[in-house]
Structure formats: C-alpha cells, structure tokens
Amino acid sequence: MSRYEAKFIEEIIKDVLKKLEPKYLYVPEHLVGMDRLARNIFYFLSTPTNDVRIVGIHGMPGIGKTTIAKVVFNQLRNGFEGSCFLSDINERSKQVNGLALLQKQLLHDILKQDGANINCDDRGKVLIKERLCRKKVLVVADDVAHQDQLKAFMGDRSWFGLGSRVIMTTRDSNLLHEADQTYQIEELKPDEALQLFSRHAFKDTKPAEDYIELSKKAVGYCGGLPLALEVIGAFLYRKNRGRWEREIDNLSRIPNHDIQGKLLISYHALDGELQRAFLDIACFFIGIEKEYVAKVLGARCRPNPEVVLETLRERSLIQFHEIEDERQLFGRTVSVTMHDLLRDMGRKVVRESSPLLLGKRTRIWNQEDAWNVLQQQKVRAQCIHESIVMRIF
Numbered sequence: 001m002s003r004y005e006a007k008f009i010e011e012i013i014k015d016v017l018k019k020l021e022p023k024y025l026y027v028p029e030h031l032v033g034m035d036r037l038a039r040n041i042f043y044f045l046s047t048p049t050n051d052v053r054i055v056g057i058h059g060m061p062g063i064g065k066t067t068i069a070k071v072v073f074n075q076l077r078n079g080f081e082g083s084c085f086l087s088d089i090n091e092r093s094k095q096v097n098g099l100a101l102l103q104k105q106l107l108h109d110i111l112k113q114d115g116a117n118i119n120c121d122d123r124g125k126v127l128i129k130e131r132l133c134r135k136k137v138l139v140v141a142d143d144v145a146h147q148d149q150l151k152a153f154m155g156d157r158s159w160f161g162l163g164s165r166v167i168m169t170t171r172d173s174n175l176l177h178e179a180d181q182t183y184q185i186e187e188l189k190p191d192e193a194l195q196l197f198s199r200h201a202f203k204d205t206k207p208a209e210d211y212i213e214l215s216k217k218a219v220g221y222c223g224g225l226p227l228a229l230e231v232i233g234a235f236l237y238r239k240n241r242g243r244w245e246r247e248i249d250n251l252s253r254i255p256n257h258d259i260q261g262k263l264l265i266s267y268h269a270l271d272g273e274l275q276r277a278f279l280d281i282a283c284f285f286i287g288i289e290k291e292y293v294a295k296v297l298g299a300r301c302r303p304n305p306e307v308v309l310e311t312l313r314e315r316s317l318i319q320f321h322e323i324e325d326e327r328q329l330f331g332r333t334v335s336v337t338m339h340d341l342l343r344d345m346g347r348k349v350v351r352e353s354s355p356l357l358l359g360k361r362t363r364i365w366n367q368e369d370a371w372n373v374l375q376q377q378k379v380r381a382q383c384i385h386e387s388i389v390m391r392i393f
Helices: 003-020 035-046 065-079 098-111 121-132 147-151 190-201 209-222 226-236 241-252 259-268 272-285 290-299 305-314 340-353 367-392
Strands: 053-058 082-086 137-141 165-170 181-184 319-324 332-337
Touching: 035 053, 035 065, 035 165, 035 181, 053 065, 065 082, 065 137, 065 165, 082 098, 098 121, 098 137, 190 209, 190 226, 209 226, 209 241, 226 241, 226 259, 226 340, 241 259, 259 340, 272 290, 272 305, 272 340, 290 305, 290 332, 305 319
Parallel strands: 053 165, 053 181, 082 137, 137 165
Antiparallel strands: 319 332
8 A cells, every 4th residue: 555545545534533423522520500400401402493593601700601511512412414612712712813713613613624714704704604504503602702702603593504503601691682592500509519519629429527517618618609619629639637727717718709819729729830830821821732731831841741730630720621633533632721710810820920010920921911021122122222322432
C-alpha cells in the first residue's frame, strides 16, 4: 500500500468516525436536585411537533444552568439531523472575530463539513440561514449575555428547519422573550445541598458521623449554590477536624452574598505553584488543550505540570472536558475548563495586585489592556531617548 493510499484510507476512516461516533457531553456522575427540572425540559422538547421550539434556562452564576443544558442535550441529540452545543458564548464572543468563530463551529458541528468562509458575523448569519433552514437541528446557546450574541445564531425561527429545538442559558431573563418555555433554576434545598457537599467532602451521600454539625454549618454559609458547595467540599476533603473548624470560621466572616469571597478561601489554601497555575489558566488557558497547557506550565519552571493540573481538578477548581479535534484520527482531545465564577475570581486577584497600573500586573489577558501597556512603554521609551539626546547636545 502506497503512502497516498494509506492517507486516503485514513481520511475515509476519520470521516466515518465523525459521522458515527456519539459525541455526548461530559456531566458529573452524581447530579443532585436537577433531575425533575431536566426531565420537564426534556418532555417539553421531545414532544413530536413541527414547530421550532425554544427553551430558556436562567439563574444566578454557579447554579447549574450549563449542567442541565448538557443533560438535556445528551438525551435529545440522536433525534436530529445535526446538533451543536455552543459553550461559554459570552466569554468566547469577546475574542477577535469571536461571534464569527462560533458561527463557524455551529455550521461545522451540524453539517460535518469544513470550509465555511466566515470573516464577519453578518456573513455567518447569511450562511446559517441558507444552510440550516431545511434541517431539523438541536442547538444549545450557553451563557448568552447580549441580544446581539443571540441574533448571531438565530435571527428568527425560520433559520432552522421544522422540528428544530433551541436551548438558551443566561443570567438575564430579559433575553428570553422569544422562548416558548422558561425555567429558572433555584438554589438547592438544605438536604440537597448537604448531599452535594458530602459528595465532595466525604465521597459519600452524607457526612461522617462526627462531622455532621460542621458540615451543616459549612452548607449554611455556602447556601444552595452548587459551585460553592463543590469547591468548598473538595477543599475540606481529608482535612482534620481542627482545619475544618478554622476554615468554617473563615466562611462565617464572609457576607452571604459574596460567593467569590468564599471561593477565595480555596485559592488562598493553594501553595505558590498551584496559585500561579490557577491564575495562568484563569487568564489564558480556558478551553485550551490539556496537553498544550501542561507544556506551557512545565516551561514556567513547574517540573510536574500534570500533577499540578490533577490537583486543581481534584479541588474542583478546574475540569477536563473532551472536545473534537480535526487533527486527530479519532477526532477527540481533552481541554481544560473552569467555571466563569472561578475565572472571574482569578482575574480579580490579578487586577487587585495593581489596580491602577496595568503595566505592573503579573498577567494581561485583555487585548485592549495589552495594547495600552505597549503604547505606554513606547511613550516611555521615546521620553528616555529624547532625554538622552538632550543631555548629549
């Protein structure tokens, strides 16, 4: 067999696998307090009708909107000609040409084809309407924050074929006026919150006997917010009773509404190396391949980057998700992700290290900030040059 024949066969296998492989999204093995809501959404969307149905899921950050959308997506996806889960739209749309890149992903995931030339989101709108208007599709638009983000993927229902289904998650219920049904996710009830906390603090459905009262106190300070319960629970895992008492006392000093303040406890408990890695990921590496992130962290004088990443994952500060990768034969790779509340907390730590002087911050992730720093450095260099010239002459 020649090299060209082998390459041709490899491409055929890759194409077949892309079409046959069930690409389910990762969800935690033990979900608490979400079954009923996920079931209601599934029943509404799975009812056989020819209309295009839209569902909106809203609630505060860290409440579980994305998780429920993933559960329903996994349950529904096989009944459609194509499906796409557009994750973290608000953050990704801030990148250069971000909306156009998301539109390209939408077309690629549904049509299983490359080559959509989208150089601006207006062009993407035309292509989506032209190519998907006769297809029955399932689309999730996750973390929509502005109307223009939503309009980039669905100007109106006619953009998608009969029987299509759309799920939107957002913090702002005002963006859901076009939805046929909206669902607000409430905080977990006390018994549900204790169960979720115990899953992470004890790897069990309930606390250890001599930790029941301490666990109830911790849950009370975290409230019914799943993210806080998971992060604090993972932080206290395998800690002795004295450490539990000290950290719960710290929680009690933070106002109930300050979720980031509670999450900061887990950040401050990291050693210097883990803190630096956490901030690097929060600022630069969300959604990036795990292998690449490990290489960069290793180059920054971290001899065991895999151990660093695994430790952060064990403490529920990052997650590993499988994503499609067109460069590989089997089309899958692992990326590093982080909840947006944790991301914002990490970036806040960096900003507060130098609130006014951008150039003295340890990390700069915003394109405009980077440009301003470069401009300041350029002006400073010109001033130094002029000063030297004046002294010479």
